[in-house]
Amino acid sequence: MNDRLSAQYWLHEQELTAYSSEAVRDRRRRAMERFEAVGFPSVRDEDWKYSSLKPVLAPHYGLRPPCAPLEDEHLEFKDIKRFMVNELDSYRVVFLNGRYSSWLSDTTHRGFDVCTLSAAWKKYPETMDRYFAHLTHELGPLAQLNTALSWDGLYVVVPDHVVVDRPIQVLSFTTGSEPRATQMRSLVVLGVNAQAEIIERHQSLTEHPTWTNSVDEAYLAAGAQLRWVKLQHDGPEAALTQHTRIQQARDSRAQVHTVSTSGRFIRNNLDFLLNEPGADARMLGLTLAKGKQLVDHHTLVDHRAAHCTSHENYKGIYDDGAKGVFNGRIYVHEDAQKTDAYQQNANLVLHERAEVNTKPQLEIFADDVKCSHGCTVGQLDEDALFYLRARGIKEPEARALLMLAFAEDAIAGIDHPSLNAKLHKLIAGKLGVDLTLDV
Template sequence: MSTLTKQNLFEGFLETSFAGFEKTREEGKASFLKQGLPTLKSEEYKFTAIAKKLEQSISSFQNAKPFEVNAEEVKAGIPEGFDGTVLVFANGHLIPDLAIQAENLAFSKLSEKPETAIGSIAKANKDPFAALNQSSFDEGVFLQIPKKEVVEKPILLLSFNKANEGQLIQPRVWIEAGDFAEVTFITHNINKSEEPYFVNKVVEIKGGVNSQIRYYRVQNEGKNAIEVSNIETNLLQDSRFTSVNISLSGEMVRNNLSLNLLGSNSEGNMYGIYLLNGKTHVDNHTNVDHTIPHAESNELYKGILADQSRGVFNGKIFVRQDAQKTNAFQQNNNILLSEDAIVNTKPQLEIWADDVKCSHGCTTGQLDEEALFYLQARGIDKTQAKGLLLFAFAGEVLEHIQDESFKNYCIDLVQERLGSKF
């Protein structure tokens, strides 16, 4: 993208005054201007023309302000059967008065967190959109699970997005689980606008010694929305992190998920489904960095693509020289339901240690016609038979959701999309 276009899109926005974190914001701004918006010549974005899409969809950006959300809207947005804490956001801004059952969670504005923490995990120089968020997020939220606290009920981060054309929503979340703490977070977005807008999200997660963090996410933005998320986690000794991401909608979506395994016996698990139709474009970029011996990572992403949709998967596993006894697994499987659907997949391993167990692979194909015929021969019509086979393919990922009410909610969403619901 030309310098002129970059100025048209963001440089005026970057002159907006935001309170607090002056040094951090200046560092983010400098990093963004140095990197610029990525083009197809950028290796990390070679299949996702997000700069061009932003230019086509939005002429200039304005900061999206919070709006009023009432209790009835919150109630309607909570998945059926959910039992736990609810935190409500409007255009990325926390609405404390609408919190439900928040007694097991310490939460506050990010301005109460030391400035040095901001960007210490999701570093601005790793991605231009992380830098953009660091320079100009309006207000973030700090979520802390105290040492040895086991939060048995999940915490739902319920986000309502209602932006006008050209508005930029920039959520920023810091999650910190103390030593021996355990917690489940669920992120669920409710779209209330069909205008083209841009969501640029950063989540930094710190897992203490022997902590367990589960982070589940349903991504269902408006059909004209563009979204980039940078989610990065630091894991210390004996800690475990599990992510499940379900992508369903949005004009163009880019998910950056990074795990830094910084302690022995730490474990990172990354699971995802992308169910795409129309002209939806979803790009999943994952990064696992094994820096220490005796750590494990597991990764499984599956895609089902119809119509003229496009999926991208680029998973990287780094095994550093000192990270002996590493065990790392990565797999990406895809089913194309249309001749016009496209998937670009690139699993990668970079290994500098010699005593490791690592594997990766990918597959792309169509539905098994023999299995489809078998189901039809037993009285199941073709549409339902097709849906059953697709759900069996996708269901392996859903099994990694431990909260039963949210798992059932996701099963209903996936079955409805795939036509497998009787």
């Protein structure tokens, strides 16, 4: 796999960089060289100790030239409707096998840009030069691979003081009659006091294994606000490895919700770089895993300036032989006085074969800070279960109700009723009950 990917890069470097500055080409090339030097991570790497990539890399993925346009693949709106939050009035950027699908999308350039990277290479080379791969050069091999080979994905640039009036839905579909690996990339740049909201979903429509490797870079200027909902409810043979990195200036606010309910392998890296005072980072995560699923969350909050705040709440429910990893790193630099950082990871383990590895990792070099963290791993509360059953609620429903209640605060704060309803439906479906929570 390594050799094939590397060969692909050298074969197509010219196309990949045809519209780019030399600097961007250098970034790509260096990224490929790094990937070639270290290869894929293995369980010997501390960061990948519990999550073996072997099953993800095992299939013989068909690789297509990275910049090739869509071939004969075709999807109708009716095929993808159910994967969207359809009631939501939104911008839509839809990808099919890693390529932009214009007939399924609804993009804009009026006042701000919501479009694709493949278009931006030609249209906005200066912006690309300024931002592409600036946050990612120190990351691990999967991000390097993506930097070298990615071509398409979401491009959002919002000028100062502009609020994007509708949420942006990004959907990336995989189809086809063979295993398929896709590189997806996003670039989000919000100007001073600008605001945007993104709802992201990767969806495999094939029974063959798929692997999406994705990297997101987001830059928030002073006072900007970004909300990003990651809906990870993919097919049983789908794997997702993702690195999202958000850099925040003064008084900006970033909030990321990650809801991981299906897909055989999910690895999320989520980093917040709090560069200037007053920046605020919030992350909420909900994981529901069963069967042989593996869901791995690695988060990093890098407190680089004083008076920044971060708040993290991840909940997980693991059943059957599912496996979970939570690694929450908070790094407080020497100058980052008056940091206020909170981290919570609570897990329910419902089966003796299920497993969760949770590790808070706080590195604090400032002396006047408030950092708190807690992690729990437990079972359902038997007293609560008896209480519900004594009121006539059958055991499976009682269990589901308690799980929904446990999960509730990890999806709180998504204030679109239609998205909220969809999430609840999805979660109730996952728990195998016909139950809605209208709290």
